[in-house]
Amino acid sequence: xxxxxxxxxxxxxxxxxxxxxxxxxxxxxxxxxxxxxxxxxxxxxxxxxxxxxxxxxxxxxxxxxxxxxxxxxxxxxxxxxxxxxxxxxxxxxxxxxxxxxxxxxxxxxxxxxxxxxxxxxxxxxxxxxxxxxxxxxxxxxxxxxxxxxxxxxxxxxxxxxxxxxxxxxxxxxxxxxxxxxxxxxxxxxxxxxxxxxxxxxxxxxxxxxxxxxxxxxxxxxxxxxxxxxxxxxxxxxxxxxxxxxxxxxxxxxxxxxxxxxxxxxxxxxxxxxxxxxxxxxxxxxxxxxxxxxxxxxxxxxxxxxxxxxxxxxxxxxxxxxxxxxxxxxxxxxxxxxxxxxxxxxxxxxxxxxxxxxxxxxxxxxxxxxxxxxxxxxxxxxxxxxxxxxxxxxxxxxxxxxxxxxxxxxxxxxxxxxxxxxxxx
Amino acid sequence: xxxxxxxxxxxxxxxxxxxxxxxxxxxxxxxxxxxxxxxxxxxxxxxxxxxxxxxxxxxxxxxxxxxxxxxxxxxxxxxxxxxxxxxxxxxxxxxxxxxxxxxxxxxxxxxxxxxxxxxxxxxxxxxxxxxxxxxxxxxxxxxxxxxxxxxxxxxxxxxxxxxxxxxxxxxxxxxxxxxxxxxxxxxxxxxxxxxxxxxxxxxxxxxxxxxxxxxxxxxxxxxxxxxxxxxxxxxxxxxxxxxxxxxxxxxxxxxxxxxxxxxxxxxxxxxxxxxxxxxxxxxxxxxxxxxxxxxxxxxxxxxxxxxxxxxxxxxxxxxxxxxxxxxxxxxxxxxxxxxxxxxxxxxxxxxxxxxxxxxxxxxxxxxxxxxxxxxxxxxxxxxxxxxxxxxxxxxxxxxxxxxxxxxxxxxxxxxxxxxxxxxx
Numbered sequence: 001x002x003x004x005x006x007x008x009x010x011x012x013x014x015x016x017x018x019x020x021x022x023x024x025x026x027x028x029x030x031x032x033x034x035x036x037x038x039x040x041x042x043x044x045x046x047x048x049x050x051x052x053x054x055x056x057x058x059x060x061x062x063x064x065x066x067x068x069x070x071x072x073x074x075x076x077x078x079x080x081x082x083x084x085x086x087x088x089x090x091x092x093x094x095x096x097x098x099x100x101x102x103x104x105x106x107x108x109x110x111x112x113x114x115x116x117x118x119x120x121x122x123x124x125x126x127x128x129x130x131x132x133x134x135x136x137x138x139x140x141x142x143x144x145x146x147x148x149x150x151x152x153x154x155x156x157x158x159x160x161x162x163x164x165x166x167x168x169x170x171x172x173x174x175x176x177x178x179x180x181x182x183x184x185x186x187x188x189x190x191x192x193x194x195x196x197x198x199x200x201x202x203x204x205x206x207x208x209x210x211x212x213x214x215x216x217x218x219x220x221x222x223x224x225x226x227x228x229x230x231x232x233x234x235x236x237x238x239x240x241x242x243x244x245x246x247x248x249x250x251x252x253x254x255x256x257x258x259x260x261x262x263x264x265x266x267x268x269x270x271x272x273x274x275x276x277x278x279x280x281x282x283x284x285x286x287x288x289x290x291x292x293x294x295x296x297x298x299x300x301x302x303x304x305x306x307x308x309x310x311x312x313x314x315x316x317x318x319x320x321x322x323x324x325x326x327x328x329x330x331x332x333x334x335x336x337x338x339x340x341x342x343x344x345x346x347x348x349x350x351x352x353x354x355x356x357x358x359x360x361x362x363x364x365x366x367x368x369x370x371x372x373x374x375x376x377x378x379x380x381x382x383x384x385x386x387x388x389x390x391x392x393x394x395x396x397x398x399x400x401x402x403x404x405x406x407x408x409x410x411x412x413x414x415x416x417x418x419x420x421x422x423x424x
Numbered sequence: 425x426x427x428x429x430x431x432x433x434x435x436x437x438x439x440x441x442x443x444x445x446x447x448x449x450x451x452x453x454x455x456x457x458x459x460x461x462x463x464x465x466x467x468x469x470x471x472x473x474x475x476x477x478x479x480x481x482x483x484x485x486x487x488x489x490x491x492x493x494x495x496x497x498x499x500x501x502x503x504x505x506x507x508x509x510x511x512x513x514x515x516x517x518x519x520x521x522x523x524x525x526x527x528x529x530x531x532x533x534x535x536x537x538x539x540x541x542x543x544x545x546x547x548x549x550x551x552x553x554x555x556x557x558x559x560x561x562x563x564x565x566x567x568x569x570x571x572x573x574x575x576x577x578x579x580x581x582x583x584x585x586x587x588x589x590x591x592x593x594x595x596x597x598x599x600x601x602x603x604x605x606x607x608x609x610x611x612x613x614x615x616x617x618x619x620x621x622x623x624x625x626x627x628x629x630x631x632x633x634x635x636x637x638x639x640x641x642x643x644x645x646x647x648x649x650x651x652x653x654x655x656x657x658x659x660x661x662x663x664x665x666x667x668x669x670x671x672x673x674x675x676x677x678x679x680x681x682x683x684x685x686x687x688x689x690x691x692x693x694x695x696x697x698x699x700x701x702x703x704x705x706x707x708x709x710x711x712x713x714x715x716x717x718x719x720x721x722x723x724x725x726x727x728x729x730x731x732x733x734x735x736x737x738x739x740x741x742x743x744x745x746x747x748x749x750x751x752x753x754x755x756x757x758x759x760x761x762x763x764x765x766x767x768x769x770x771x772x773x774x775x776x777x778x779x780x781x782x783x784x785x786x787x788x789x790x791x792x793x794x795x796x797x798x799x800x801x802x803x804x805x806x807x808x809x810x811x812x813x814x815x816x817x818x819x820x821x822x823x824x825x826x827x828x829x830x831x832x833x834x835x836x837x838x839x840x841x842x843x844x845x846x847x848x
Contacts, residue, residue, distance in 0.1 A: 015751070019775055096774075102796050108785060110795060117807050118777070196807045217641055217808045238830035245832030327439070349825050350520075351443055353542070361532060361828030370833070371534060371824070372526050372845035383541045383620045383821040384641045385809040397807040400795070401773055404785030406662035406762075408669030409794070421796035 001177070003146075003187040007194040009174035010119045010144030017171055018116050018142035022093045028168040029089035029139055033082040035167035036132060036160075040078050046159035047073040047128065054152055063152070066252075070127050071153055081129055084375055085136040091374060094392050095142050101424040105417060108404045109424070115399040116142035118196045121179075121188050123148045123210060125202030128156035133375045135164055135176055141395040146188060146195070148179040150202075189214035197385075197395075199378050204305065219394060221381035223331035224254030225305050226363045229322040229348065230272065231339035232263040238360060239268070239338045240275050245362040246336065248279050252307050254379060255334050255356075255366040259302060259312045261322045262289070269293075273313060282310040289313045302329040319344045323351050330354060332381045334366040334388075355381055355388035425601070427570075427611040431618040433598035434543045434568030441595055442540050442566035446517045452592040453513035453563055457506040459591035460556060460584075464502050470583035471497040471552065478576055487576070490676075494551050495577055505553055508799055509560040515798060518816050519566050525848040529841060532828040533848070539823040540566035542620045545603075545612050547572045547634060549626030552580035557799045559588055559600050565819040570612060570619070572603040574626075613638035621809075621819075623802050628729065643818060645805035647755035648678030649729050650787045653746040653772065654696065655763035656687040662784060663692070663762045664699050669786040670760065672703050676731050678803060679758050679780075679790040683726060683736040685746045686713070693717075697737065706734040713737045726753040743768045747775050754778060756805045758790040758812075779805055779812035 001009065017025065036043070054071050057063035100112040120143055124130045131147060138145045149157040157178065165173040179185060188195060192215045199219045200210045207222045228246050230239045246257035260276070260283075262269050273293045276283060285295030286302070298304070298312045302325070316322045319337070326335050334356035337348040345359045356366040366389060368376025373391030380386050386394035411417040425433065441449065460467070478495050481487035524536040544567050548554045555571060562569045573581040581602065589597040603609060612619060616639040623643045624634045631646045652670050654663045670681035684700070684707075686693050697717045700707060709719030710726070722728070722736045726749070740746045743761070750759050758780035761772040769783045780790040790813060792800025797815030804810050810818035835841040 015775065015777055104789070104794065104796060108789075115777075211639070215635070215639065217806075235830070241830060241832050245834050249832070249834055249837070349827075351439065353439055353539075354823070356824045356826065358826040359828065361826050361831040362833055364833040365528070365532075365826055365828075365831065366824070370528065370836075370843065372528060372843065382641075387821050388824045397811050399778070400780045400790070400812045402780065402782040402785050402789055403773075404783065404789075406659070406665060407785045407789065408665050408673070409786055409788040410669050410673055412794075413673070419794065419796065 003179070003184050004191055004194060006146060006174075006177040006179070007119055007188065007191050010146060010177055011194060013172040013175040014116060014118055014142060014144035017139070017175060018095055024171070025139055025142065026089045028171050029085055029136060031167040032132065032136065032139070032164050033085040033089070035163050036078050036082045036085075039163045040075055043078065043156070043159045043163060044073060044075065046155040047071070049155040050128075050153050057152075067152070071156070073128060073156060077129055081132045084133060088136045088140045088374055088392075091140065091392070094140060094396055099398060103420050103422040103424055104402070105407065105412070105419050108402065108407045111401045112398050113401060114396045117395050117397050119144045119146065119194060120395065121146045121148070121195050121198045121216070123185060123198070123200045123202070123206065125150040125206060128153040128160060130201060131157055131160050132164060134377070137375050137377055137392055137395060138176070139168070141392050143395050144174075145176045146179050147176060148185050154180070186213070189216065192216045201378055217385065219380050219382065219386060219390060220378045221254060221331065221333055223305050223381070224256070224333045225258045225303055225329065225331040226255055226333050227259045227261055227322075227326050227330055227335045228257045228363065229261040229316070229319070229326075229335070229337045230263060230266055231319060231337060231341060231344055232265045233341040233344065234263075234266060234338040235340055236268040236271065240272055242336065242338055242360070242362050243272060244275060244279055246364055247276065247281055247311055248309065249362070249364050251309050253364065255363050256307075257311060257363055258305050259314065259329070261314050261316050261325055263322075264288075264315045264317055276311065280309050284310070284312050286312075286314040288315040303331075305331075319348055323348065326352055326354070333379070334358065334363045336361065336363050355379070427603070427608050428615060428618065430570060430598075430601040430603070431543055431612065431615055434570060434601055435618060437596040437599040438540060438542055438566060438568035441563070441599060442519055448595070449563055449566065450513045452595050453509055453560060455591040456556065456560065456563070456588050457509040457513070459587050460502050460506045460509075463587045464499055467502065467580070467583045467587060468497060468499065470579040471495070473579040474552075474577055491576070495580070497552060497580060501553055505556045508557060512560045512564045512798055512816075515564065515816070518564060518820055523822060527844050527846040527848055528826070529831065529836070529843050532826065532831045535825045536822050537825060538820045541819050541821050543568045543570065543618060544819065545570045545572070545619050545622045545640070547609060547622070547624045547626070547630065549574040549630060552577040552584060554625060555581055555584050556588060558801070561799050561801055561816055561819060562600070563592070565816050567819050568598075569600045570603050571600060572609050578604070610637070613640065616640045625802055641809065643804050643806065643810060643814060644802045645678060645755065645757055647729055647805070648680070648757045649682045649727055649753065649755040650679055650757050650790075651683045651685055651746075651750050651754055651759045652681045652787065653685040653740070653743070653750075653759070653761045654687060654690055655743060655761060655765060655768055656689045657765040657768065658690060658762040659764055660692040660695065664696055666760065666762055666784065666786050667696060668699060668703055670788055671700065671705055671735055672733065673786070673788050675733050677788065679787050680731075681735060681787055682729050683738065683753070685738050685740050685749055687746075688712075688739045688741055693739075700735065704733050708734070708736050710736075710738040712739040727755075729755075743772055747772065750776055750778070757803070758782065758787045760785065760787050779803070
């Protein structure tokens with residue numbers, strides 16, 4: 001099927017699926033969860049093929065060990081996936097929730113209701129466990145998907161896709177189309193009339209290249225330059241444990257700390273820097289912190305996403321200077337203050353213009369699962385549509401429904417009838 | 425100031441404005457309302473210049489009489505504008521509304537709050553009364569604006585802008601920048617890193633040209649191909665008054681009916697068509713209705729926005745065929761069913777995938793003021809961010825705020841601490 005036909009078929013299937021009652025979608029979700037376990041051997045065999053090919057690539061130096069490791073599916077992982085899909089099935093119906101009801105005039109009632117977006121293109125790299133999660137989110141919210149996985153996971157994705165589209169029957173298999181070539185993705189990125197949203201999940205490079213090549217709205221983030229600001233008033237034990245967690249728990253994550261801002265008069269600054277160094281973190285400093293902590297200069301500037309055990313350190317005069325730094329060099333992802341001064345903390349929380357702003361908690365909490373959203377579509381640093389960690393809500397739009405008794409606008413224009421605009 | 429500097433200054437001014445307490449923004453709104461009346465003679469004099477130039481253009485055939493008429497400001501219009509701005513001042517604070525509160529774990533509290541988008545570029549044509557309305561919406565929601573008005577309204581827009589930016593002091597004048605040249609607009613459309621949203625208000629051509637020339641999200645609609653479907657069960661009096669209102673109340677509006685779908689067995693179809701013709705509406709038909717009503721063929725197809733006293737008429741077999749037609753030829757703006765059959769009406773309301781779906785009410789109600797949203801930013805047919813008539817809500821995004829007591833993720837990963845995910 002050509003890309004445009006696949007997108008149209010997915011929209012038709014989405015319109016059909018959202019018109020069914022809740023039980024039809026919930027039943028299909030539970031059948032997916034069952035099928036992942038019933039057909040686990042088929043899935044794991046296909047995955048084994050990908051893993052063997054990947055290991056050969058690793059041996060040739062064409063793929064990193066960590067990339068190959070992320071490919072591996074196990075029976076335990078399938079069980080976790082099945083459990084995740086069952087919890088999506090158990091959540092409240094997201095379609096048709098009434099957000100607003102207004103009596104516009106006598107007998108004229110307006111409702112604003114939630115509705116599925118329609119068709120979403122998701123481009124993801126490597127990890128095949130992403131596929132069932134995304135399908136679960138889409139089915140729960142009545143959306144059609146076009147899915148392009150990484151070529152390293154080709155066999156795994158095919159097997160998962162086949163098991164899942166069989167399991168959802170009698171729902172139409174066209175709801176979730178697998179896209180396999182880069183040319184198809186390029187063609188899909190042109191279809192801003194039939195695709196509502198693109199979600200790139202992968203490297204910054206992938207996100208940027210998609211943002212630059214489509215007029216379809218893109219949900220995601222190219223950069224994750226997260227800051228921790230340690231205030232003069234910070235509790236030293238707390239500061240150290242947050243900073244270490246934010247940087248070292250998973251340095252490749254987009255919500256890991258990249259820049260540490262320290263109040264010039266924070267008494268334990270030496271100990272904090274030493275603790276990071278002791279944890280193996282390579283630190284680069286601004287002019288002042290080069291001098292104070294004997295660091296190498298931050299030669300690439302202050303807007304660097306290291307994605308490894310490295311960070312920039314800057315000394316700042318006060319919370320305002322910290323906020324100024326964050327607005328200038330940050331990416332609007334997640335920024336944190338460590339402070340015991342409630343006025344200073346409040347000012348940081350209200351002024352920092354990022355998707356996630358934290359007080360005395362590690363930046364690593366910026367995550368759909370940790371935020372309690374269930375599975376995660378992605379993390380958005382855009383201000384439009386959805387911001388920060390995005391779950392099912394990010395796949396929804398709204399629809400206005402107006403029910404009257406033959407109301408026309410002319411008598412209102414003539415002043416014979418009046419709007420009441422009464423919230424119901 | 426060059427476009428990038430103007431956008432940056434607007435963002436800085438927006439960050440400052442949103443950090444102030446409610447009373448600072450409310451006070452500035454009330455001062456704008458006062459200033460529009462106190463300085464009405466300056467504004468009306470400037471408007472007179474535009475009107476005289478426009479009348480010369482009309483005489484030369486370079487401008488339509490209706491375009492020139494829409495330019496005219498009067499003291500009464502300024503009073504209405506001032507009143508509109510005072511009602512924006514009286515509405516509930518839209519910034520910092522808590523949408524969600526969750527306890528993630530003991531002592532770790534997450535809030536999702538509303539926040540201003542940041543910087544919005546608005547390109548509007550002709551009517552200068554749009555400028556104070558948009559500034560009112562932006563100020564209420566803490567956003568910065570870059571405003572490009574039509575060249576016909578140059579003097580009016582300059583006068584309004586000057587009066588308003590003086591009135592908002594001590595708020596920074598950079599909050600609302602006036603952009604005057606097309607080159608500046610072209611430059612601004614490239615700034616997807618510093619502008620969050622573009623709102624084109626004007627002709628379909630303007631909207632389409634902006635959509636095709638920017639990667640900034642665009643809020644609006646290029647087409648308004650609205651349908652009224654008259655079901656077999658429709659009350660004939662009601663059907664006739666809705667259809668006439670939808671087509672003739674203001675034929676140039678985007679929410680006017682462009683296509684009339686009639687159930688093949690609707691008994692009063694001849695009378696309905698005759699009533700439209702009697703009201704001066706030129707009708708074009710599909711093959712069946714050409715024969716039944718002696719209409720000229722719809723030579724340009726069924727996806728036509730006439731914008732004048734003209735419409736397409738098609739006969740359909742049932743509500744499913746009507747929905748199919750709407751999905752195929754509509755623009756997802758506003759579609760209406762006239763029916764007394766509640767099952768059929770329900771099916772239409774739940775299946776038609778448009779921003780506004782109406783039952784027994786004229787399509788002309790699709791409007792921010794009529795929907796009770798106060799002033800209107802625009803009407804969006806996109807499924808992303810905001811859909812249908814958009815008021816202050818469409819200028820808002822959200823921000824996540826997390827407050828802990830030194831929480832780190834590592835103990836959760838190790839299973840030593842557990843998420844509670846308790847809604848508060």
